[in-house]
Amino acid sequence: MANQVTLVFSCDQTGDIEAACVEYSWVPTGMRHLIKLKPGEVTGARTDAHADVSHVQVYSLRCGKYGQRQTANGWQFPAGPAPVGKHLLGAVIHVSGARAYGYGLYDDGTASPVDVRQLDPVEPFQCGEHP
Numbered sequence: 001m002a003n004q005v006t007l008v009f010s011c012d013q014t015g016d017i018e019a020a021c022v023e024y025s026w027v028p029t030g031m032r033h034l035i036k037l038k039p040g041e042v043t044g045a046r047t048d049a050h051a052d053v054s055h056v057q058v059y060s061l062r063c064g065k066y067g068q069r070q071t072a073n074g075w076q077f078p079a080g081p082a083p084v085g086k087h088l089l090g091a092v093i094h095v096s097g098a099r100a101y102g103y104g105l106y107d108d109g110t111a112s113p114v115d116v117r118q119l120d121p122v123e124p125f126q127c128g129e130h131p
Helices: none
Strands: 003-011 020-027 032-037 043-050 055-063 066-068 075-077 088-096 099-106 115-118
Touching: 003 020, 003 032, 003 055, 020 088, 032 043, 055 088, 055 099, 075 099, 075 115
Parallel strands: 003 088
Antiparallel strands: 003 043, 020 032, 020 055, 055 066, 055 075, 088 099, 099 115
């Protein structure tokens, strides 16, 4: 049976932000999803139907002048193995400056530790573009 899982993506860059985006999948599905923020938007969310989700795999993300282009490893959180008997109901990615913060929200009402990812200065690109 599929559950509803929601990813919330926020970007605190202000000023001349062109757009922000994140391309991700719920583990173990591998099905890629995309959230795009229009110029001036700071938060977006997407709800998907998947069962037994354990992690979020981030393929690419961009917020202002910082981001992560698609790489072989990407970024997966929560870190480490999935807790026994727990499944994700949602996750949050918040980008502030050159850092992305991600954490999961479990079906028992708890949250995972926050995982921090250092981002690189990047030229504008759209998430989902594959080099």
